[in-house]
Amino acid sequence: MMSLFDTDTASNLVEYSVSELSGSIKRTVEQAFDQVRVRGEISGYRGPHSSGHAYFSLKDDRARIEAVIWKTTMARLKFRPEEGMEVIATGKITTFPGSSKYQIVIESLEPAGAGALMALLEERKRKFAAEGLFEQSVKKALPFMPSVIGVVTSPTGAVIRDILHRISDRFPVHVIVWPVRVQGDGAGNEVAAAITGFNSLTHDGPLPRPDVLIVARGGGSLEDLWCFNDEAVVRAAAGSVIPLISAVGHETDWTLIDYAADRRAPTPTGAAEMAVPVKADLEAQLSALTARLKAAVNRRMSDHAQEVRALARALPSLDQLLALPRRRFDDVATGLARGLQMNTVNKRRTLEQMAGRLRPDMLVNRLTDRRQKLTENALRRERAVERMLARHRHAITGADAALRALPARLSGQVHRAQDRVAGLGRRTDSAILNDVRAKKASYLSHGRMLDSLSYKNVLSRGYALVRDADGHPVKAAAELIAATLVIIEFADGQVGALTSDTLTAQPAAVTSAKKRGAKGTGRADVLKKQGSLF
Structure with missing residues (x-):
């Protein structure tokens, strides 16, 4: 049971609303922890929200604190937060009154040390090696003499000037520079997009497709080169169809793109030397090869000339080659005269034999045979014509009989048609x-x-039809006024009448009608004056 003293004590406490209490706590916390540095491991990081802000937690082995990085701060970070990374966050502690929670608003973020970055780097290296992105068997050979070189680097640094100067000294070719940031947030995405963009070019497009790519950056700390350890950059370098040379940092600097590239250069200048040969050396080598080729051709021609002279000595002379054909020609010319004489004798003998068979009696016999054959052919033709005439005559007779019988058939058909027409009628x-x-x-x-x-x-049963002067039926007494001409139709005729306000009044038209009826005026006169309904 509460005593009177306890009641007085409780009534002296200040009463706060929930909002006032939450606001007081918020101000107290923000004033006490306006600037703090917290070391912990990132947990629950899923990337920036659609609004651009990032929400995650910092934890150690015994506690956990919520953290938020606003969109403007994310754009200035050198490192992109990753799940499991140990970092040192600088910011202020604030509360969120809507859920009675406190959190740290991070203003800057840095790795907890080089050891943490190296551990993360080794973890990524093992992951990519397990996926086969660093296999030597998939590395592509560099072209010996490229015509177009693509360079992915910053357009304002000394790296691009060193590369262009070295290529110009060794072997001038067409160089296409894809400008990117090589440090800071978003640099990795730009480098990956540049590699992908060069690979998407076509040989017949407005911009020529490079034969080899160089990804270059000057030296720096591990943090400065960290964008070249980004997963997007490594995957883009490993998936590049165009041979790629990595020239990031100095000879002692190693990044993951060095393992994924087809060749690693110790410096950007070394990458330019790998990409193109020395033009003077090629010209000297070409001159030496040209001299060797000319000497080889001269020796070969001398050897062929000597072989031709040896073969010419082994060939027979012209007289020896023509001796046998000349002997054959002489033999044929000698036998030609005898052949002509023998041919003439044979022809004459054949002519005499033919002349012996050409006698007058033989001609007479041939003429007699031909005349007899002609007579026989004429007789056969006459008999054939007689048979043809007989066939035609028989055909004409049959057609005449058919024509004579046609009227009788037509008459029968006409009679049948007439009968059919009569039936149809x-x-x-x-x-x-x-x-x-x-x-x-x-x-x-x-x-x-x-x-x-x-x-x-209805009229025949004693009813009457009342019409107005225009002949329209009157359906109610209210439609009529006093002294209005109406026509009353009975079963046996029509009469005219004037309306009245009292029942005792007798219309003049009815009185005159009665008088005319008394004098013998017939219904025909009334109908003649009023008109007939029909």
Whole structure:
């Protein structure tokens, strides 16, 4: 049970709202821990949020604190936070009243030491080596004499000037520079994008495709060269189709791109020397090879000339080559005269034999045979013509008989057609008569229905139809005023009347009508004056 003293003591305490208490705590914490340095391991890092801010935690073996890096601070960081990295964060402690939590707002971030970076570097190296990105079997050979060289480096440093100067001294070629940042946040992404961009060029495009790539940067500390250990850079270098030379730092500086590249140069100048040969050395070598070629050609020609002279001595003379053909020609010329004489004798003998067979009696016999054959052929032709005439005559006779029988067939067909037309006429008359009867029955039925629905049947039962002067039916007494001419139609005719306000008044038209009826005026006169409904 609370005593009176306890009640007074409790009533003297200051009363705060939740917002006031949270705000007081926030101000107290921010004033007490306005600038602190915290060493811990990054935990729960998933990259920047869609807003550009990064949210994660710093922890050690016994405690954990929430951390946030705003978007503007992320752009100034030299290192991109990574999961598991041990770092030293500088910032201020603040609270978040919405959930009663406190956190550190990081303003700068640096690795906990070179040992941590080396440990992270070794871990990445083992990871990429396990994936096969550093295998020597996939390395590509550098072209001996490239026509276009692509350089990925900063356009303002001394590196690009050293490379261009060395290439110009050794062997001037077309150099394309892809400007990138080689240090700081986002540098790794720019270098990876440059390597990918050079690989996406085509040989027939507006910008020529390089034959070899050089990724170069001057010397620096491990932190300065850290962007060349980025995963995106290593994967882009390993996946490059164009042979790639890595020239990052000095000879003692090693980065992961050196392992993924096809060749590593100790310096950017050394990369230029690897990319192109020495033009003077090539010219001297070409001159030596040209001299050797000329000497070899001269020796070869001398050897061939000596061989030709030896072969010429082994060939026979012209007289020896033509001796046998000349002997054959002489033999043929000698036998030609005897051959002509023998041919003439043979022809004459053949002519005499043919002349012996050409006698007059032989010609007479041949003429007699030909005349007899001609007579026989004429007789055969006459008999063939007679047979043909007989066939045509028989065909004409048959056609004449068929023509004579045609009228009888046509007359039968005409009679059958007439009978068919007469039958169709009878059927048509019957159909028309049936249709007329049906139309008449329908007309009579409609007439009876019209009579049954006509208002005249109502008039015959003692009712009357009242119309105004225009002939329109009057449906209510309220539609009429006093002294209005109306027409009253009965079953046997129509009469005119004037309306009145009292029931005792007798319209003049009715009185005159009665008088005329008393004098013998017929309904025909009334209808003649008023007009007929029909």
